[in-house]
Every structure is written in structure tokens, then in C-alpha cells.
Amino acid sequence: MKNLGPVSFFLGLQVTQQPNGLHLNQSKYVADLLNRAGMSESRPVNTPLPLKIWVSPENSVPFPHPELYRNLVGSLYYLTLSRPDIMFAVNLLCQHMHHPQLFHFQLLKRLLRYIKGTIHYGLPILRSTLQLTAFSDSDWASDSTDRKSIAGYCAFLGETLISWIVKKQTAIAHSSTEAEYRAIATAACDIIWLQSLLTEFGINSSPTKLFCDNVSALALAVNPVLHARTKQIEIDYHFIRDYIKRQQITVHHIASQDQPANLFTKSRSSLRFSNLRSKLTVQPPIVSLRGMIR
Structure with missing residues (x-):
């Protein structure tokens, strides 16, 4: 065994030293995933899924590239190691791995747009x-x-x-x-x-x-x-x-409004989603006044 010093990167997880502990995120992994999906220049959204999810007749057709869908959803599942805020959306997409429809790929792109806007978010490990x-x-x-x-x-x-x-x-x-x-x-x-x-x-x-x-x-x-x-x-x-x-x-x-597990059961409005995400402590790393991550 060797002492390699403070950990900074491990199995796709970036570890940032902070004043009150550590911060785990997968921003490099997310950047690679967005490039692979052709979504690196996409416009961010505030929530992983729309508030109302329903399949219109024109969208209930098979997605022509199911291998791409499976590859991206599998990669997103690994991302849930540090991003519990996308767990419900990923679980929903995983239910359609065998026969994805065009509608499901549109939901997948929406989730990638949400991740694009929260690329540095992750989980703190606090004392x-x-x-x-x-x-x-x-x-x-x-x-x-x-x-x-x-x-x-x-x-x-x-x-x-x-x-x-x-x-x-x-x-x-x-x-x-x-x-x-x-x-x-x-x-x-x-x-x-x-x-x-x-x-x-x-x-x-x-x-x-x-x-x-x-x-x-x-x-x-x-x-x-x-x-x-x-x-x-x-x-x-x-x-x-x-x-x-x-x-x-x-x-x-x-009380229901204080229940953090609400985030895992259905789509939420932007304000409610943000509130529940903070209860789960999903956040970007602390930034110093000089703009450097501590």
C-alpha cells in the first residue's frame, strides 16, 4: 500500500477538499457524456423532467437507435452515484431500455439539458x-x-x-x-x-x-x-x-412539505424541485471569494 496523499479523483468521482469536509461530483464524467450525446451546447433547463408526462400519438413510435438510448441511460445510471436528484428520471428511463420510443429519447435529452446546467453539482461529505x-x-x-x-x-x-x-x-x-x-x-x-x-x-x-x-x-x-x-x-x-x-x-x-424523499416519487415544479434538492444536500462545491474552489 502507498500513501498517495489527499484523494482528488477516484473511479470517475472528483473529490474536492472543503472547509467542512469533502465534496463529490462527476463534472468531468458529465462533460464527456454530453459530448458523446452531442448535447454539450444544449440550453439548460431547471428540472430533469416536465411536470406532466404523457405520450402523444405522434411520439409513440420506436426510437430508431435503441443502442444509443441504452448507452446513454446506462451512463446516466452511474452518474446517480453523486446525483440523487436525477434518480427518479433515470429510473423512469431505465424502464424502457428494451423498447425505447421517440418520446423516451426526448425525455432523455431533457434530462441531459438539466445536467448541463448543473454540471458541477454533487454531494458533500460533512463533519x-x-x-x-x-x-x-x-x-x-x-x-x-x-x-x-x-x-x-x-x-x-x-x-x-x-x-x-x-x-x-x-x-x-x-x-x-x-x-x-x-x-x-x-x-x-x-x-x-x-x-x-x-x-x-x-x-x-x-x-x-x-x-x-x-x-x-x-x-x-x-x-x-x-x-x-x-x-x-x-x-x-x-x-x-x-x-x-x-x-x-x-x-x-x-409533513409532506418537509419530506426529502418526495423528490424520488414524481416530477416536481421548478421551485419545489429546487427546495427538495437542497434538502438532499445536492449542491455545487463551495467557492472562495477569489473564485477558486476550496
């Missing part, structure tokens, strides 16, 4: 407490083609975002409560893994606070009497209840 906190959310029956729900989850270690998930649920939920409860179960799985990993480093993160904005789903997680009303989610029920009883996870309510 803070080592308390694990998590947030889960879902958008019930949001996919108009099959009415499956989208679940989103993120976890912070102190003030540093360390884990995030966007997942289309495999089964159709009968209610928003069921969709939210399944999102809580997805979050719980990742929390238990993170707790195990932190334990290996000698960090005790139990109990972990898990925040959800659905009161009914929280009541179902805490109150076993309500279980009989939702037999179709019995497995998730027992899984979550077990870890609540062990006091490894505690569930708490959070």
Missing part, C-alpha cells in the same frame, strides 16, 4: 454526528400503464446523505396506505443493512428514526390491531413490526 436517519415516501398508482406505485427512500448519517433508492413496486397497491407501507418495508431493509455496516465500524446507530408522511401507514406499523384489515401485506407487516419491537427502528411522522 457531523454519526446518527442514522431515514425517510420513505411513495406515489400511489402513479404509472398510468400498469397502476403500480413508485417508492422512494433516502438515509442520512448525520448531515451526510449516504443511501437512496427509487423503486417501482412489483405489486399493485390497493390504497395509498399500502403503497406507503411497502415503501417503509423497502426502507427498513436498507436501514438494517446500514446498521450492520456501521456496527462493523464500531458505530451504534440504533434505534434509527424512519420518517414517513402517511399517518395511516405509521399507525399500521405501530398498532398490531390494524393488521387484520390489510392481510395482503402480511409479510411486510411482520418484517417491520419485528424490528420496531427490537427497537432497531422507530417510525415518525413528517
